[in-house]
Amino acid sequence: MPIQEIRAFNRFYTNLIGALDYGRHLYTPYTLTESRVLYELAHSPRTDAADLRAELSLDAGYLSRLLAKFERDGLVDRGPSEADTRRQRITLTPRGREAAALLDERSREAVGTLIAEVPQERRARLVEAMRTVRETLGHTRPVPHEGPVLRDPGPGELGWVVQRHGALYAAEYGWNADFEGLVARIVADFAQDHDPHLERVWIAELDGRPVGSVMCVRDDAPATARLRLLLVEPEARGHGLGDLLVRSVVDFARDVGYREVVLWTNDVLAGARRLYQRAGFTLVAEKPHRSYGVDLVGQDWRLPLRQSQEGSAG
Missing domain, CATH: 1.10.10.10 (Winged helix-like DNA-binding domain superfamily/Winged helix DNA-binding domain)
Known part of the structure; x- marks a missing residue:
């Protein structure tokens, strides 16, 4: 029965x-x-x-x-x-x-x-x-796919960030292992020494699995946050995850008292540039360089947060 x-x-x-x-x-x-x-x-x-x-x-x-x-x-x-x-x-x-x-x-x-x-x-x-x-x-209705969520990384997922950056950028842009090495150093520096009140990593999750990442860390300039390691898996694009990740960094930076957010990217990353533009970032400098086995044009982007009062970030 x-x-x-x-x-x-x-x-x-x-x-x-x-x-x-x-x-x-x-x-x-x-x-x-x-x-x-x-x-x-x-x-x-x-x-x-x-x-x-x-x-x-x-x-x-x-x-x-x-x-x-x-x-x-x-x-x-x-x-x-x-x-x-x-x-x-x-x-x-x-x-x-x-x-x-x-x-x-x-x-x-x-x-x-x-x-x-x-x-x-x-x-x-x-x-x-x-x-x-x-x-x-559930009344015979198909179970919808869970919407995207952002969370802190679980055990082993900082390594996932490194692995997916290396694999994805090699597949989509032909970048060599030098880039994966750079990402590994950024992640290792964060894991070994970061201020949880002023720095954070987000993992984007869709249907119970990680599909993206982004990081907010302190820049060398006073009261300045740096956005790093933005990634969205190809099959997860189109859900607004990129905008959500960028917006989360900006909101976090504003909430903890940073006065501006900066980032460095390359001109070939057209999709990421559109995300930054929609979030209000402006291009402030460009410089050709050869890295990761290819010729690129590096770009510096900046977003003033226009704090109404002095914040706590230093």
């Missing part, structure tokens, strides 16, 4: 993932609901309280109390929405991003442990079976 099979599946799966454990979630100080809120905030650069309430189907009073607790703990900042002052904008603080990153890491570890003994050739079947359950029980 279908009812018996579904109940049997529910018992099996809840026991498997430990859903009957009502203690702290993933060995962190947060409950499951608190973890879900942190996850949503981490995967949306700017979120209104009303959006959170609708997305998670939470009672307005309960969500308000939860956000007040997060604010007392230094995990979130609350203020009027830029789009509608009647709505409340919620953003994670650096401490909140660290908490969300820990939850994301623990969750990935838990799922990784769950499927570690599943043979590789059976994992695609497992994923398809899960999609079938969602489609069938």
